[in-house]
Amino acid sequence: MPELPEVEAARRAIEENCLGKKIKRVIIADDNKVIHGISPSDFQTSILGKTIISARRKGKNLWLELDSPPFPSFQFGMAGAIYIKGVAVTKYKRSAVKDSEEWPSKYSKFFVELDDGLELSFTDKRRFAKVRLLANPTSVSPISELGPDALLEPMTVDEFAESLAKKKITIKPLLLDQGYISGIGNWIADEVLYQARIHPLQTASSLSKEQCEALHTSIKEVIEKAVEVDADSSQFPSNWIFHNREKKPGKAFVDGKKIDFITAGGRTTAYVPELQKLYGKDAEKAAKVRPAKRGVKPKEDDGDGEEDEQETEKEDESAKSKKGQKPRGGRGKKPASKTKTEESDDDGDDSEAEEEVVKPKGRGTKPAIKRKSEEKATSQAGKKPKGRKS
Numbered sequence: 001m002p003e004l005p006e007v008e009a010a011r012r013a014i015e016e017n018c019l020g021k022k023i024k025r026v027i028i029a030d031d032n033k034v035i036h037g038i039s040p041s042d043f044q045t046s047i048l049g050k051t052i053i054s055a056r057r058k059g060k061n062l063w064l065e066l067d068s069p070p071f072p073s074f075q076f077g078m079a080g081a082i083y084i085k086g087v088a089v090t091k092y093k094r095s096a097v098k099d100s101e102e103w104p105s106k107y108s109k110f111f112v113e114l115d116d117g118l119e120l121s122f123t124d125k126r127r128f129a130k131v132r133l134l135a136n137p138t139s140v141s142p143i144s145e146l147g148p149d150a151l152l153e154p155m156t157v158d159e160f161a162e163s164l165a166k167k168k169i170t171i172k173p174l175l176l177d178q179g180y181i182s183g184i185g186n187w188i189a190d191e192v193l194y195q196a197r198i199h200p201l202q203t204a205s206s207l208s209k210e211q212c213e214a215l216h217t218s219i220k221e222v223i224e225k226a227v228e229v230d231a232d233s234s235q236f237p238s239n240w241i242f243h244n245r246e247k248k249p250g251k252a253f254v255d256g257k258k259i260d261f262i263t264a265g266g267r268t269t270a271y272v273p274e275l276q277k278l279y280g281k282d283a284e285k286a287a288k289v290r291p292a293k294r295g296v297k298p299k300e301d302d303g304d305g306e307e308d309e310q311e312t313e314k315e316d317e318s319a320k321s322k323k324g325q326k327p328r329g330g331r332g333k334k335p336a337s338k339t340k341t342e343e344s345d346d347d348g349d350d351s352e353a354e355e356e357v358v359k360p361k362g363r364g365t366k367p368a369i370k371r372k373s374e375e376k377a378t379s380q381a382g383k384k385p386k387g388r389k390s
Helices: 003-015 038-046 159-165 173-175 186-196 209-228 279-286 306-320
Strands: 023-028 051-058 061-066 069-076 080-084 107-113 119-124 130-132 261-265 267-271
Touching: 003 061, 003 159, 003 209, 023 038, 023 069, 038 130, 061 173, 069 080, 119 209, 173 186, 173 267, 186 209
Parallel strands: none
Antiparallel strands: 023 107, 051 061, 061 069, 069 130, 080 119, 107 119, 261 267
């Protein structure tokens, strides 16, 4: 799933190449699963001839500000991606459309040609994205329901610690809750917890002051670094767990330490048991749980299936539950633990597929929908750490 850095890279590419240019041609896919609440013809008529003034983002959502409303808004889902013909834009690995493929891609949902000939397309191979046309994107769901943006509106360390102290759920699902903090997805959550040396299943309210500070720092550093390199994962630091989180059990290591895989908040989760230990009541609880068979990694997903759609919907719903409450102070109803597994946004293969045909309006042919599921969890116990370790 594209997360904050990938969406921010797309936003910057639009700002650098498209501002001040008029839309002279529009093609909107005839796909009411992605094109939300408006017909392709009405969408096209509403933005034709408009000028792009700016590109804006909150969390994993992007919208184009035109010289007059309404504005196109993009919720990237599991595999949404922005392409600008002739311009390098970071591509999420499962979103990538090959340069050799037709243009605009058969997976294009939103295509515009600008008055200088530049062409921009939003594609979605998996059809879990949402493209909307909104008079004021920030005033309606999903954007109006999001918590503070992890990059643009960070909590202070004291606000963060105070907020965590009131959360009685485990830390990984809390970080994924877009109504709490917007922009953090599965790979960022795994990375920041690893860097802070915190177990994904540790209860948020049980974290020490030192751990809260370490996690606050790691969120800032990981997101800022990923944004700095335009989400180009080849430039991520070599000591990030990111580079090894897709390897098979027994073959996944970071800095010589073994990576294990569990399910946390319904998501496949990579962590290092040697460094990220459960403690206190969480450790006692884990000790009573029958361990899963060793050496077996939870079945990874490829961002293709039914649960991907549920993930996008749950992001919206979890954010809606925060409406009218202040996320900065940690107030508000705690996000519900997910009882049904959801597909991870970072793993799997495309070998098993259930295809669904959708014919885009104008150009393109059918995109494929593939369905898979994941399950399995293990846990690790140990002594209470004091915070970040080197």
